[in-house]
Amino acid sequence: MDELLRRRRVYGADHDDPDPGPRPGHxxxxxVxxxxxGLLLDVTGWSDRRLREGAVLDTEIGSYGPGGHxxxxxxxxxxxxxxxxGDTP
Structure with missing residues (x-):
């Protein structure tokens, strides 16, 4: 795994996780x-269709604040x- 990739944080990792980076084999x-x-999204096991469709992710730091996506x-x-x-409620 590329050294730069290893230093990145994975979406959903706890902020206090001592190793919030990517895991081998994922x-x-x-x-972007x-x-x-800058975060990484773990898509291990996702179907080709799901990968083409993308993802709606929970976030508190988007346009709609807590509970937003x-x-x-x-x-x-x-x-x-x-x-x-874009963001959505």
Whole structure:
């Protein structure tokens, strides 16, 4: 696994987790822009269809605050980088 990737934080990891980075054998997408910019999303075991559709992720730091969600999905940057598509309540 690339050294830079190992130093990144995975979406959903606790802030006090001593090792919030990626795990060997897992598959990740980098989240680009928006409130979760720079985090990695674990997509291990996701179907091709689900990977094409992207994800709606819980976040308290988006436009709608606590209880809000943010949308990420594949974009022109490539399959390994998912771009922010907006926030939703």
């Amino acid at each position: 598959v990740y997408r980098e989240l 822009a928006g409130p979760l910019d 943010t949308l990420y999905g594949p974009g022109p940057a490539g399959q390994d980088r998912w771009e922010w598509q």
